[in-house]
Amino acid sequence: MLQLDDISATPTRRYFRPVRGKPCTFSWRATRYCTGYRDLDTRTSVPCPHKAEVTGKSDLCWSCDQRTGFNPSFYNVERLSLSPQQQRYNMSKHVVYLAGFSPDTAKVGITSEGRTLGRLREQGARRAVVVAHTSDAYEARAHEEAIHQWLYLPETIRSARKLALLSERFDLAAVSGLLETLRERAQRELELPPLGQPILCFNADYLGDNVIEPPLVDLTEVSPPMISGVGVGLVGDILIMRESDRQLALSLKTVIGCAVEILEHVRPNVARPAQQMGFSF
Numbered sequence: 243m244l245q246l247d248d249i250s251a252t253p254t255r256r257y258f259r260p261v262r263g264k265p266c267t268f269s270w271r272a273t274r275y276c277t278g279y280r281d282l283d284t285r286t287s288v289p290c291p292h293k294a295e296v297t298g299k300s301d302l303c304w305s306c307d308q309r310t311g312f313n314p315s316f317y318n319v320e321r322l323s324l325s326p327q328q329q330r331y332n333m334s335k336h337v338v339y340l341a342g343f344s345p346d347t348a349k350v351g352i353t354s355e356g357r358t359l360g361r362l363r364e365q366g367a368r369r370a371v372v373v374a375h376t377s378d379a380y381e382a383r384a385h386e387e388a389i390h391q392w393l394y395l396p397e398t399i400r401s402a403r404k405l406a407l408l409s410e411r412f413d414l415a416a417v418s419g420l421l422e423t424l425r426e427r428a429q430r431e432l433e434l435p436p437l438g439q440p441i442l443c444f445n446a447d448y449l450g451d452n453v454i455e456p457p458l459v460d461l462t463e464v465s466p467p468m469i470s471g472v473g474v475g476l477v478g479d480i481l482i483m484r485e486s487d488r489q490l491a492l493s494l495k496t497v498i499g500c501a502v503e504i505l506e507h508v509r510p511n512v513a514r515p516a517q518q519m520g521f522s523f
């Protein structure tokens with residue numbers, strides 16, 4: 243489901259649009275709007291009350307950024323310098339997870355216990371497993387850092403890399419195998435107590451009965467951004483659509499907050515990345 247804000251309505255109407263099986267054309271404009279704030283106490287997301295335009299790196303206007311009050315690098319600053327709502331949030335139960343993206347690509351991460359499945363889905367994890375439950379964010383961060391250092395696991399994987407991995411043909415069972423190996427090493431080397439948690443699979447959430455058919459044509463660099471076809475699925479922030487006999491993909495990370503025009507029919511994907519590439523000498 244795509245989360246969309248209709249800013250022509252007052253107040254802004256937030257709605258969710260199914261992707262799979264629908265013929266559709268998305269084209270984005272350069273104008274970007276604030277994506278709204280997150281209430282850390284109620285764990286809810288709220289559209290920007292100001293319908294503010296944004297520029298630069300942040301997806302949020304100043305007001306929504308202040309209202310959210312979340313510093314992802316909380317462990318690098320004094321606790322009292324964090325917003326009161328993040329101080330409360332950080333003292334809630336957290337989990338440490340391993341997320342797999344291919345048979346040889348995984349990351350370690352932490353999240354609030356109540357957000358676990360949503361956080362894993364928004365990152366597009368193909369398989370995942372919880373390796374520790376902790377009483378707060380600081381204990382979770384200590385485990386995350388140790389796993390990062392001892393198992394050489396990254397804490398982030400870029401969207402472009404995830405899209406490239408989606409375009410590779412591999413057996414999802416092999417991703418489970420990687421996570422089982424990493425979990426066993428984390429438990430042995432870091433002395434984490436065994437939890438016996440199942441390896442989670444999100445394929446049906448992302449794709450329903452559809453299947454990714456590599457190689458995917460990456461339209462992320464097409465300018466202006468546009469993708470058209472029949473929806474195949476949404477894997478994290480990567481939208482996959484079918485156009486005749488090929489599947490197309492676009493990382494929505496590059497168009498977050500951008501005004502989007504949505505047509506309920508298919509248009510030719512006129513911009514072909516292969517024709518946009520320059521020649522190198």
Ligand SMILES: [Zn+2]
Binds near residue numbers: 277291305307
């Ligand atoms: Zn805002």
